[in-house]
Amino acid sequence: MSELRFDQVSVRFGTGSRAITAVDDVDLVVPSGQVVGLVGESGSGKSTLARAAVGLVEPSYGRILLDGVPLDHRAGKRRPLQMVFQDPYSSLDPRMTVGDTIAEAVPRTAGNRADEVARLLELVGLDAARANAYPGALSGGQRQRVAIARALAGQPDVIIADEITSALDVSVQGTVLNLVRSLQRELKLSMLFISHNLAVVRYVSDLIAVMYLGRIVEFGPADQLLTDPQHDYTRELLAAAPRRGTTSSSPYPSQRTSA
């Protein structure tokens, strides 16, 4: 596993006066074997940053480096970054079996594909016989496991998880988070874990970055950032995150009464 570094990355959409800067001069490091949690509200540029890393979006400025080498997204090259998407109902091809979907991501050099698919399915806690199932026969949590297996199939150096539990029921969310954590520890994965839910990010991350209006406003070790937030927006996020037994007469006064 290796280190992913965003070096002054900006992503702009459109041209001229109507251009929108989705990601604004972001410096961020995902250290080797660690999980960086990225939180922020929708539209803050979290997903755009992820899509830039895997080459779905072209950064307009800056570089994205893996172990100091700029990423090459041209076809035919090995893809050292893999991504797990938010919606497991949209991220699996409904016309392809689970096994084919995973096999497609297995590199040609990896030996017997069927064995590799079976190994990956077992790794994410699914029965290897599920390889012949179509996504329609799986529950949301099982689909998300398949999506994780597909990401691992590419033997990536870094995994990017973009809101992978947002579309799941809470009862399933726990199983997926547990899986992500155990896999990460077992395989020493470097991971960029994106979520709007601070409690979820806190649970899986070593480091947390807070993104607001396209910029990283705070970045630091998870426990430090949560106990001693420096930026106003981080404080607001912390205040808005529900805690057990919090009722409306909460100790956190609402800071923005109108938006």
Added chain:
Amino acid sequence: MKRTARWIAVLRTPVGAGAGVLLLAVLLLALVAPLLWSHQATAIDTEHLLEGTSAKHWLGTDNLGRDIFYRVLVASRTSILLALIATSIAVVCGLALGCAPTVLGRRGGRLATAVVNIAVAFPGLLLALFFAVVFGVGAKGAVLAIGLAGAPSFARLTQTLVAGIEKRDFVAAARIAGVGRFRMLSRHILPNIAEPLVVNATIGAGGTLLAFAGLSFLGLGVQPPAYDWGRLMGESLNSIYVHPAAALAPGVAVVIAGLAFNLFGEAVAKGFGVPVLKGSRLPQGETAPAAEVDEDAVLVVKDLHVSFPGPVTPVRGISFTIGRSEIVGVVGESGSGKSLTALAVAQLIESPGQVRAAELSFLGAPLLGRAAVRSTAAARRRLLGTSFAMVFQDPMTSLNPTMRVGAQLAEGAREHQGMSRRQAMNRAVDRLRAVRIPLPERRAHQYPHEFSGGMRQRAMIGMGLMGTPALIVADEPTTALDVTVQRQVLELLEQIRTENEVAVLLISHDITVVGQVCDRVLVMYAGRIVEDLPASELYTGARHPYTRALSAAVPDLDTPLDEPLAVISGRPVDPAHYPSGCAFAARCEFATDRCRTEDPALVSHGPAHQVACWNPQGSAAWQARYPGTESIRTGQR
């Protein structure tokens, strides 16, 4: 497989079956007619030139004395074959143009799109005539002309379908996995757009048949001695007043064959677009006379059932009451029936769904059953229109994007309260201010897309406040919003409750949201309420294993980091097959044999607390208070 089942379902509908049989007959005719009757069709009988209907020649003869009836039958092959070839040309060219943007990359794709855009702008028939002139008169030229003329519309359809699929995440995922362009097209895109394309090609074949007949009729298509229906029509046209049958017969053949293609295509489209429901008709709602009216209750629901043909009953026997200015939360996983409960209360369950209840009354007025029929539908609508408000999950789709926000708010008030336009607009601005939208006068004149997600949701709530609502039903009102905005919307709901004495029914999958603002929480599982408890006891006093598991499964900022998260193993129950015992038994670690055989009823466990469980948890206090109660366990296994 499922797809085969769908095809069978299509053929079972009356239109599908009729069109299928007709199409098969037409294709069979095209296959066998030339083999059986080509001799009769070409036999020249110089003694009977241009004759009318007779016993020997049913439809008369043409200028060489050939039998028109047989000629019409034999012409079916040429007509249909040429139409099919032309359609294939249209589909292949259309596919190639439509898929080009995927394969060619950005610049080439833009060029292909431009070509299609320009080609679509020309009328099909004009293109066909143009190509017919280019390719020369004759069957080959006509096939090419009609095929190419049909290509642009197919290209446009393909482009739209491809664009829709390309937006899906699995295409992005495949791209990240390093899948090449052609493989992407063949493995991921084409299989997913095949069905609508096939359907449209079938319908297109009918149109092509007609267009071909048209060209041949004009003399631009099939040339003698070959003949098709259009040609036959053209030949017999001169004598249409003398021998109408000879001219009409090929016309009728074109109509029948065209109909066969079109109807079949339509039937398939319908079958694949809308899931075909089958099964027995459900019994009509039977409603007991309303019991004594609870003066304080805003909403009374007794034994509510929602069912769909299948039969599937996602809500089965729910009872609850909402008092004045009370906030009641409903939590549960997806598929637990919580949203359907909200829709049933709002009278928004559409056919074939059915709502049954022993009682469903709003402000003392029954909404369902015999009593409700007596009170006129208009009165009911006015009552719901002014005293009842609904807030949906996605504020972008529940506001009309083409109407200004203020006008949308005003619409209901003019309809139900008889306000003038100016009054309604003033009220709308006032209500926008009430839901704390800054600069409401200016905002009222904006469109929904100019509002942020949180503001749209406020506007929806403001719309509910146009009347003097007694109840707001909010179905996942904050799910699509950011946490910081979510908090503001919840606070707004609370504030409205206190200021306007409005009761709120808040549906959410998120137990923390419900715990934050509600007075009382109903926990739903598999279409039933399994626990009804005060929100303050949600984390400390919950008895049902499901409620406890649900609240334990949500990580919060105090979740210990060194242990795995609590999970609920197994899957929710399929609403088509409920088990005989407790629906949660299969996932419950405390389940006993009794749980698997007997369904527990919702019974009182102390004041304002009801639980449907044979083994309620954490009930030491309960046991001390009511000694001797059976099968209560306090220990953990």
